[in-house]
Amino acid sequence: MSEKPYYVTTPIYYVTAAPHIGSAYTTVAGDVLTRWHAQRGERKWYLTGTDEHGEKVLRSAQAQGMSPQEWTDKLVEEAWKPAWVDVDIAYDDFIRTTEPRHTERVQEFVQALYDQGDVYKGEYEGLYCVGCEEFKLPADIRTDEDGTQRCMIHGTELETVSETNYFFRLSAYADRLLALYESQPDFVAPASARNEVVSFVKQGLQDLSITRSTFDWGIPVPWDKDHVLYVWVDALLNYATAAGYGKDPERFAELWPADVHLVGKDILRFHAVIWPAMLIAAGIPVPKQVFAHGWLLVGGEKMSKSKLTAIAPKEITDHFGSDAFRYYFLRTIQFGSDGSFSWEHLNAVYTSELANGLGNLASRIAAMVGKYFDGVLPEPTDHGPAEQALADKLAETVTTADQAIDTLAFHDALAAINDLVGAVNGYVSEQEPWKVAKDEAQRERLATILYTSAEVLRAVAVLHHPTMPKTAAKLWTLLGAEAKLGPLADQHVQDAGTWGQLPAGSTLTKGDALFPRLTEEA
Template identity: 40%
Template structure:
């Protein structure tokens, strides 16, 4: 069993169906999880839904159903999204589960035992949509002069009894964490924002509500439910069996990576580590706040009528092309944009025309001109140079970039190797060699066969279904599809020794067509 690697997404708030932002984060986390598995790590991948809070209660009331009925219905859509997009989660955690209530209450007791909770009266600005309290200095003016949160959401003045967490006590410990572990918050721009916020001094945090009852009950305090962020953040512990600190918890905690949207970095990089410190638990290794995915450069909203159902995109273009586009097109950590035209253009140019066509041409020629047979062959300098270049891209450049969550950079290195293979085909012209030098033709095709195997293993975390289809066609065993297999110098001769023949290949990366209803940007 390999070294443990625990990755989580933010848990989604299910007061509406999944949108493209939810899909983007889930896909990115899945690529990371699959990559780490392929590197030999023992991966634990958790996602889920955050089902408590005032928004859920209000939405259920508007629909004439109970909050539990609403959460049951809506969480099923998020599970379906993950399954449809081939997201290989190990745990899908719902905060309405009994085990989560038990974990949250135990965490609360630890904060209380450490003297970090006290009862007081809260008066201040609260955003129902953000489930967040804001200081007066953080508010911005709306178009009509109304007060809005930094996220542009409405706020209302709230007065109620509340339990408070002594967040102010953790100002210096948090700054020591950020300075001692610069990788704790990434990218650097997010780290700088958080440090400026904490350096400005922290106020104690309201962590319970009495104005609604849809949430985890505060132990020993009738009428109080936990403020949704304390409840929600605890999910990362719940999924490992907390408060039992043996078993999965002992193996996988602290988390290697909390992958979240940039709009909730403060909760994960300030409140969460402070809560963990108070409870005597280790803090995660890294919090990474990715950017937003924009629709033709605009943030999606119901009022603009540009909200995209990610499952409709997957149905139109295919799951793997959508996954490839999102990881290739957007510099991870920054905002990015998508459109049907961009998806079709990118995937046709790279997946279909460059890589897919390479695979189909080479395997077809081996099937047609070599009866699908693999054999030992003498190589020349051009063959060795190509395989060395492909190896470097697949075993060194792409893994190094992916380990740093630089997906577009890693895929760029992979594409350069694909282009090199296509240039090699054109230079060697195996269709001409078939008549003039059949033995050399075989060497060229088998060199490309070896390159295709490496390229396909490397891109598997991004396009798992399509890559598996290619690896099945070329007879690579399931246990030899990880990155360590790329260093096996004897794999080709072992494949030859089986005596198996390649069959007629079927295309794994068909060209995409632009939907008729898509309009130019």
């Protein structure tokens, strides 16, 4: 069997409303990560999907006068899947937690835990946040001056819930979780997230209520039909059920364990505490890493559907395009930290780095090759110190970007590529090929300047292909590279820094601007 596919997952998103740019941010990050591994020539598998059970979804459906299944069907087909088209997501699988391939396996999983004594019946009363679908600990509660107790994340008033439920013996796995964090230091990342999780577990774990009996929108508990499974137990298992757990052992053996679970920091404990404990209890290998990114802030606050501060991805892509959306959020925010969004900043980055930077460079080079060499890339014969400096810069950029992706430092990878584009623009300004062209005796020098610039653009197309697939494809076409080097998808990113790959004789065509100048305000 060939090497294991690089398996990346997003959270499965609650289908209470249409997606916003916070959800798209996570999904784009996973898409770029898996595309980058594919650009290395590796196999990859990218999973996303929707979380369709639980009280929050039930209430959302009731507010629309629809059944939960009707409501989730409508949102998935009319909002979620189209949104991923808008931001150019190339997922390999989209799982819905209402699908039999998931629900049947979840029932088998919890039945096994029950049979081995890891699940028991008990009483529970606590303060519950419907938005989080979680009983809140004292440290996660904000108390107003009037005594109202609220969720620290959503700001909504907590509800007192008292139920007879079934519990998972989470407390029994604290020591094994701590041993996991010690033996696999990168299991939770970044370091700030790891420290938070370790501190939380060291304080002691309470057993987890894993069923609900006050509503029926969920997967029925197989041994007690009066209960449905807690949505988070149901949801977390999607990563395994989508990979074939309990259904296709050969496929599961090929894909599992997952290489990276991407999550928002507000759901870190579910993924870094409850999820591995469940897997350990079931004797299933834990994933290699859970990586928690920060929040997208608008006006200094986390985006919220309930507060109507959410921005739909299409609002951005309709104006700036999907590639600019993908580039902006990963270029300007350190993955793992909070980041602020503003239309003004997006417009500034689009104009300076994409339109005036990469786009203008590509247009200038294609135009000069067209004007001075009838569109045919000339042979370089005057490779000197200035050209060697760019060749060295290119090799360094490829190494820097490739290593940055391994640590999910997307901003560092894109910063390095942007610096490379800036270096080529600087080179062109210093060499002044439009002046060199006036002296026939410097024909060879002119050829070298234009070849050097085009050769770096060849590598930029490869480096940007995972992040900006549409733009990279246009650039590849502009350079005439397909006819000489083959499909862009077949170019290995780790080899992109090898100098001299774009053959002389390639036909360059200017075509439309890679990034049209925007005349209207976003």
